[in-house]
Amino acid sequence: MNSTNATSDAVLTRAAEAETCADPSSVMTLLADTDAPGGGFTSYRSTFAKGAVGAPAHFHTKATELFFVISGSLQVLVGEEVTILNAGDFLSVPPHTPHAFAAAPGCEADVLFTFTPGMGRFDYLRLLGSVMRGETDPKKIAESSERYDNHYVDSPAWRAALAVAAS
Template sequence: MAEIVVVRARQGQSYRLGNALFKVGGSQTGGRFDFLVMDVAHRSGPPLHVHEVQDDTFFVLSGVLTVQAGDELVELGPGDFATVPPGVPHTFDNLGAEPVRVVNIMTPGGYDELFQEWEQLATDPSDAEVATIYARHGARPVGPPLRDR
């Protein structure tokens, strides 16, 4: 029989990278998914990147999240949803003036391990360090973040 996982409102694992709070990571879901809540600060999104096996899914709670998937650029507001399949270059950012809060689900799970590794790095890692960590977790940076476009 499966066990229920309960994570209360102020519980979860916080990470410096992306100001993310993992409610559960792959280690707690048998690798099925990661579920995290992010407060995306103004112009703080990740570089354009590709996941080899993971779907990257977003549900906006507040603010406007700008998402790039391939050549498409979309703005998502509260209640909007987007999912990016594996192999598609994508990124996201808060390009507006208001705070953005978003639920992010990664399937399959395990991407929380990338965040754990990131915590061990200096606050300004080299490009080689970033690429190495991404590669260990089935992803790779392929371009600049939206703020640099």
């Protein structure tokens, strides 16, 4: 059993073997990325420092994105509504629904993310880390939108929430 080449229904990733991608405000721990028959999934854990920006407003056309807050608080946009998720809260965002997330104002957050179906998203997460560290041109993210099913949109509600958090 492993997270990249599942030969059965079970997927096991040992904490000591999980790849991490760090940027100045968060650490992603890559847990499982399968495209197994029946849909597969991608799962990773992110720890966000206070003030971490997370992801801008975007949607997926194929995947449902699941959020589970392990600790701390995460500010999220779903559609045009901004809310705070706290430790123990779960959120499911269906395809075509604009959403965004960041550490809630003044808070850290530890969050488990899962996408289903899976589609080899680990390379996208690595790309994000590289851009956040200033190693890769941000244009590479826009160029990868179809490949990784991440479609960025403008959200006045999210921009307003971020402006309030920054003040």
